[in-house]
Amino acid sequence: MRPVYMISGGITKFKKAHPDKDFRFMVKEAFDYAMTGLPLLKADMIDGSVGSYFSDHFTRQLKAASMVQDYLGLCPRPSKRVEGGGATGGLCFQAAWESIASGRMKVCLAFGFETMSRVSTWKGNEFIAHASDTNFDYPVGGFYTGYYAMMVRRHMHEFGTTVEQMAMVSIKNHKNAVYNPYAQSPMELTIEDVRRSLMVATPLTMLDICQMSDGAAVAILASEEVAGRVCHRPVKITGVGCGTDSMRMADRPRGKVILLPHEREEDYKELEYPGVHSFRGGRMAAKLAYEMAGIRNPIEELDFIELHDAYTSSEIQTYEDLGLCRYGEGGRFVEEGTPFMPGIDYGLKLPKQGTIPVNPSGGLLAFGHPVGATGLMQAVMAFWQLQGTIEKHLGNDKLQVKGARRGLIHSHAGTGTYITASILEAV
Amino acid sequence: MPEEFKLPETEEGTVLFNIDPIIIKDHYEIDYIHSYAQDSPFFAGLSKGKLLGSRCTGCGYRYATPRCHCMQCGKKTEWFELPLEGTVHTYTTCYFGGEAFIKETPFTLVLVEFPGVDTFLLSRLIGVKPEEVKIGMQVKARFLRLSKFRATDVYFVSAEETCRK
Numbered sequence: 327m328r329p330v331y332m333i334s335g336g337i338t339k340f341k342k343a344h345p346d347k348d349f350r351f352m353v354k355e356a357f358d359y360a361m362t363g364l365p366l367l368k369a370d371m372i373d374g375s376v377g378s379y380f381s382d383h384f385t386r387q388l389k390a391a392s393m394v395q396d397y398l399g400l401c402p403r404p405s406k407r408v409e410g411g412g413a414t415g416g417l418c419f420q421a422a423w424e425s426i427a428s429g430r431m432k433v434c435l436a437f438g439f440e441t442m443s444r445v446s447t448w449k450g451n452e453f454i455a456h457a458s459d460t461n462f463d464y465p466v467g468g469f470y471t472g473y474y475a476m477m478v479r480r481h482m483h484e485f486g487t488t489v490e491q492m493a494m495v496s497i498k499n500h501k502n503a504v505y506n507p508y509a510q511s512p513m514e515l516t517i518e519d520v521r522r523s524l525m526v527a528t529p530l531t532m533l534d535i536c537q538m539s540d541g542a543a544v545a546i547l548a549s550e551e552v553a554g555r556v557c558h559r560p561v562k563i564t565g566v567g568c569g570t571d572s573m574r575m576a577d578r579p580r581g582k583v584i585l586l587p588h589e590r591e592e593d594y595k596e597l598e599y600p601g602v603h604s605f606r607g608g609r610m611a612a613k614l615a616y617e618m619a620g621i622r623n624p625i626e627e628l629d630f631i632e633l634h635d636a637y638t639s640s641e642i643q644t645y646e647d648l649g650l651c652r653y654g655e656g657g658r659f660v661e662e663g664t665p666f667m668p669g670i671d672y673g674l675k676l677p678k679q680g681t682i683p684v685n686p687s688g689g690l691l692a693f694g695h696p697v698g699a700t701g702l703m704q705a706v707m708a709f710w711q712l713q714g715t716i717e718k719h720l721g722n723d724k725l726q727v728k729g730a731r732r733g734l735i736h737s738h739a740g741t742g743t744y745i746t747a748s749i750l751e752a753v
Numbered sequence: 754m755p756e757e758f759k760l761p762e763t764e765e766g767t768v769l770f771n772i773d774p775i776i777i778k779d780h781y782e783i784d785y786i787h788s789y790a791q792d793s794p795f796f797a798g799l800s801k802g803k804l805l806g807s808r809c810t811g812c813g814y815r816y817a818t819p820r821c822h823c824m825q826c827g828k829k830t831e832w833f834e835l836p837l838e839g840t841v842h843t844y845t846t847c848y849f850g851g852e853a854f855i856k857e858t859p860f861t862l863v864l865v866e867f868p869g870v871d872t873f874l875l876s877r878l879i880g881v882k883p884e885e886v887k888i889g890m891q892v893k894a895r896f897l898r899l900s901k902f903r904a905t906d907v908y909f910v911s912a913e914e915t916c917r918k
C-alpha cells in the first residue's frame with residue numbers, strides 16, 4: 327500500500343434548505359473552495375472521483391453522482407458512487423483512500439452531498455426508516471429516533487447513563503457550532519432546555535437529535551509524490567477501519583467484547599456484548615484503524631475526534647466503542663467534561679474540560695447532517711485542525727485544537743450496520 | 754392551408770411554492786409487488802395466532818425474528834413456535850415518526866425477549882402507559898383477527914396486568 331495524503335477540502339454551509347442551488351452546484355461550490363486553496367493542483371491532475379449520497383428517495387434522480395461528475399468537468403475520467411446509509415461519507419473517504427493506496431490513482435476527489443429539504447421532515451424520516459428491514463422493522467413503526475431511543479434505554483439500564491448526561495452532549499455540540507459559520511444550528515443551551523424541548527421518542531427530545539440538512543463537502547486525496555509537490559501542509563491518512571453489524575437491531579448477539587490493546591477481558595465480566603446498547607461495528611472499525619495507525623491507547627494518542635452524533639445518546643455510545651473510556655463509562659465521560667473544548671464557557675462545571683475535544687465542529691447535532699456530505703465534512707474539519715488553519719477557514723480560532731497532531735473521524739450508518747473510523751495525522 | 758400542429762391545453766395546474774427560485778410540488782407514488790419469499794411462513798403463522806421463529810439446524814441458534822439461514826454458521830434454519838409470552842428487553846414511546854405512522858402516534862415500541870431464544874422481536878406494546886413500561890416487564894402476544902399479513906398482525910400487551918386481575 328502506498329501512503330495517502332489529504333491535500334485539500336471544501337464545505338458548503340449546511341442549512342435546512344438550499345433551494346437556490348441544486349446538488350451539482352453545491353458540490354461545485356465546495357470543490358471550487360478546495361481547488362482555490364491549492365493553486366498548484368490543476369483540475370486535469372485529478373485522476374478520478376468517488377461520489378457519495380445516501381438516498382435516491384431524497385434526490386429522486388438516479389445516478390446523481392454522474393451529474394456531479396459532468397458538472398465538475400471530470401468526464402471521461404473514472405468515477406463511482408458509494409452508498410452506505412449514514413456512513414456513506416466515511417465509506418466514500420475510504421474508497422478514495424483505496425484508489426490512492428492501490429496505486430490506481432495519484433489524485434482522487436471524494437465528493438458528497440444530500441438534499442433532504444426536498445420532502446417534509448416526517449416524510450424524510452419515513453425515507454430514512456426504509457434503511458431498516460422492510461419486512462420486520464419498518465412496518466412496526468419505522469422511525470430511527472425510536473430505534474436509538476430503545477438502544478439508549480438499554481444503555482441506561484445496563485450502565486446508569488442519564489438523560490442529563492445526554493443533554494450535556496447537546497450543550498457541547500450546539501455551543502461549539504456558535505464558532506462555526508458553516509454550521510446549521512448554533513445554540514446556547516442548558517440541560518433544562520434540552521429536556522423541555524419536544525419529546526420525540528422517550529427519552530430523546532428534539533434537542534437530542536440531529537436535523538435534516540442540505541449541504542455538500544469534498545476532500546481531495548493524493549499520493550505522497552503529488553502531495554509533496556502541490557501542498558505545503560498535507561495531512562497523512564495513517565489508519566482506516568470499517569465494521570458492520572446485523573441490519574435488524576433485534577438480531578444483535580450477546581457475546582464477548584472485542585478488546586482494544588488497553589483493555590482486559592476482566593473489565594467486562596458481566597457484560598453481554600454488543601446487545602443493543604453498543605456498536606460492535608464501531609469497535610471493529612476503531613480496532614482496525616488503531617492497528618493500522620499503531621495506536622495502543624486512543625485517549626492518550628489522539629488529540630481530537632469528529633464522530634457521528636446523530637443522537638446525543640449515540641455520541642455517548644461511541645466514546646465507548648472508540649475506547650476513549652470503558653464500556654459503561656460514556657455518561658460519566660461527558661459529565662466530567664472530558665470531550666468539551668478547552669477555552670469555551672459552556673455554563674457547566676467540567677473538571678476534565680479539554681482532555682480530548684469531541685466534535686469541535688458541532689457534529690451532526692449542530693453542524694448538520696446532509697448524509698452523503700457528513701463524513702467528508704468531518705474529514706475537512708480534521709484536515710483544517712491538523713493544518714492549524716481553523717481560523718483561516720472559520721474566521722476565528724475558538725475551535726482550533728492547539729497543536730493537534732492526530733485526529734479520528736467516525737462515520738456511522740443505520741443502527742450501527744456500517745461504521746468507519748479513519749485516522750489523520752499532521753506531517 | 755398547411756396543417757398546424759398543436760398540443761391540446763389542459764387545466765391541471767402546478768402547485769407553486771416560490772418563484773425565485775421556482776419551487777413546485779412534484780408528486781410521486783408507487784405500489785410494489787412485494788414477496789415475503791422465504792419469510793412467508795412467519796406471516797402465515799401470524800394469521801393463525803402463532804409466532805414462528807427460526808432454529809439453526811447446524812448450531813442450534815434460535816432467532817425470534819426469522820431468517821432462512823443462520824448468521825452464525827450459515828446453515829439452513831427450521832421453523833419453530835415461539836412462546837407467546839416474553840419480557841421487554843427495551844422500549845420507547847414515539848410521539849413522532851415517519852409520515853406513514855404519524856397518525857398512529859404516540860405508540861410504544863418494544864424489543865421482546867423470549868426465554869431460551871437468542872434474538873429479539875420488534876413489536877408494539879398496547880394498553881400500557883408510557884411511564885409504566887419497564888425493562889423486564891412480562892408481555893404476551895395478541896393477534897389481529899383480520900390479518901393484514903404485516904408484521905403488525907402481532908402486538909403485545911402486559912401479562913402482569915392480566916395476572917393481577
Ligand SMILES: [Zn+2]
Nearest residue numbers: 809812823826
Ligand atoms: Zn447456525
